[in-house]
Amino acid sequence: MIVFVAALALGATPALAVHTSPLEIDGDVIPFSAQDWQTLFFSGGVFNCSTTAPGGTATSKTCVSERLDDTASIFTGGGSKDGLDIPFWAGKEGSVPDKDNLVTAFAARYTSGTDQILYFGGDRFATNGDAQIGFWFFQDNVQFNPSTGTFSGNHQVNDILILSNFTQGGTLTNIQALLVTAISASGDLSFTTIASASAGTTFACNGPDTICAATNAGTTPSLDPNYKDKANTPAGTYPPVAFFEGGLNLSAFNLGGECFASFLMETRSSQSITAVLKDFVGGAFQPCQAGIVTHVRADSNNADLTNNNNVAFPTPLHDQALVTGTPGVATPTGTVTFEFFDNLNCDPANFVAQESGTLSQVIAPTATTGGVAEALSPSRTPNPGPHSYHAKYNGDSRYPATGFSMCEPFTVAQVPSGISTFIADPITGADLTNQALNTNSGPVSVVDKATVTCGIAPTGGVTFTFFNNATCTGSGTVDNCGLAGGCPLNASGVATSGTHLITAGVFSFNAVYNGDFNCLPSATSSCEPVCGLPFLTHP
Structure with missing residues (x-):
């Protein structure tokens, strides 16, 4: 079932005259007052349509030729109709009536001022009879x-179908532009007619000049110098009504932001939208692909931290994704998926989080450059160590999703640590540093306590050294509490040595923090002296 709805209203902005500029719609390929198809394409023969061009300002262009024998591709089957979705179409190698046999198809898109304009054209092998x-x-x-x-592929809402019919030997021309507005679950398309024109000549434009079509009323040089029609017109010459061209101002119908990845020229069995399709020539058209570039950025000043191996802690940061679209087409919209890892190569083994950011335009598209949109991941403050981000664009109605961007590694540097120590009574915790302890009753038990500071809670252990002098010189007794990593820090960042005995004499301690994944080892603490004396007693 084919559904038609009311035509779209024209935009308020006056549209550019399609048939005069930037490409002429005048029934030939020769440039006169503006560009024409010869401006855009060289053609090296019927089987060698080239998009290499000597000039022209089209933002996208394509030219496709096919063979004129039974190895050419044609439509087949009752499902090959304009009103059905692409998967219903079928083709084969074969032939069609000569008047329906297409030779070359070409298309171009221009940015002209604020307008986006599609131009299209082609030629056929024979001109006997009506042409659809x-x-x-x-x-x-x-x-x-x-x-x-x-x-392969599927229709999408806002796909465009241009239909033109040349009847009565090409003397009656009409053209209409149909817009796909919906695709049902069963594959039926709904259309709206956005523009149409007709005339009793070989040229037709609507009143606002937003859609035009033309065919050649007489013989004219062909785009391909080796073109040869069925009637044996001299090579390189189009006989009357063998050539067709047209134009549609997309911006006049609010379609200037759409991107068209491929195109197809077709012939049809009749003027009806339900007509079975016959021949086709098509190919790629616009590069409707978005590119994604990502950078790790500092929140404070937007500095690029990608590949930085010495990011200070604590540094709040985020990932930035810049998604670039196709020149002359609307800027990509939608979302970006970010992934964060605790390694330098985005290895899933150390996956941490998946986050999302919404795109917003930062640079509008021009005729030569694609629009750019930015998405940011949520801010985070990573601990010291190796980390990485990557991101992917999830696509929108114009652009397919991308794969993940290149991995963005960075390393947060370990944090310098500090250590402060004192000699303590193991029972009361009283500070005994630089004190004289009474050894009349025998040796006095002491411990050394170390408090480690770091920008992040330290873990690991402390190595203490006990000296038999007051200056922490010479060889002392190393005290690691019997552990390879040293006497362990508690949750408050405090480590306690084993118990040492102070006898008559002078002694001292110092200590060093051994560091952990987040914190660097400390410098050696200040020397902590203590002495033991037998106090005098009076009778």
């Missing part, structure tokens, strides 16, 4: 697979 020609502009990448006879 269609042009599809697909947002999806529609392709034919000759080995299976199937088409």
Whole structure:
């Protein structure tokens, strides 16, 4: 079932005259007052349509030729109709009536001021009888697979179908532009007619000049110097009504932001939208791909921290994704998925989090540059150690999703640590540093206590050294509490040595923190002296 809805209203901004500039719609390929198809394409023969051009300002262009024998691809099957979705279409190698046999199809897109304009054209092998020609502009990448006879890709809302019919030997011309507005679950398309024109001549434009079509009223040089029609017109010459071209101002119908990845020129069995399709020529058109570039950024000043191996702690930071679209097409929209890892190579083994950010435009598109949108991941303050981000764009109605960007490694540097110590009574915890202890009753038990500070809670242990002098010189007794990593820190960052005995004499302690994953080892603490004396007693 084909559904038609009311036509779209024209925009308020006056549209550019399609048929005069930037490309002429005048029924030939020769540039006169503006660009024409010869401006855009060289053609090296019927089987060698080249998009290499001597000039022109088109932002996208393509030219496709096919063979004129039974190895050419044609439509087949009752499902090959404009009103059905692409998966219903089928093709094969074969031939069609000569008047329906397409030779070359070409298309171009221009940015002209604020307008986006599509131009399209083609030629056929014979001109006997009426001609029903269609042009599809697909947002999806529609392709034919000759080995299976199937088409890949799907219709999307805002795909455009241009239909033009030349009747009475080409003297009556009409053209209409149809917009896909919906695709049902069963594959039926709904259309709206956005523009149409007709005339009793070989040229037709609507009143606002937003859609035009033309065919050649007489013989004219062909785009391909080796073109040869069925009637044996001299080589390199189009006989009357063998050539067709047209134009549509996309911006006049609020379609200037759409991107068309592929196009197809077709011939049809009749003027009806339900007509079975016959021949086709098509290929890629616009590069409707978004690119993604990512950087790790500091929250405070937007400094690029990607590949930085010495990021200070604590540094709040985020990942920035810049997504760039196609020149002349709307800027990508939608979301970006960010992934964060505790390693330098985005290895899933150390995956930490997946986060999302919404794109917002930062640079508008121009005729030569794509629009750029930015998305930011949520802020985080990573601990010292290796980390990385990557991100992917999730696509929108114009652009497919991308793969993940290149991995963005960075390393947060370990934090310098400090250590302070004192000699303590193991029972009361009283500070005995630099004190004289009474040894009349025998040796006095002491411990050394070390408090470690770091920008993040330290772990690990402390190595204490006990000396038999007051200056921490010479060889002392190393005290690691019997542990390889040293006497362990508690939750408050305090470590306690084993018990040492103070006898008559002078002694001292110092200590060093051995560091952990987050904190660097400390410098050696200040020397802590203590002495033991037998106090005098009076009778």
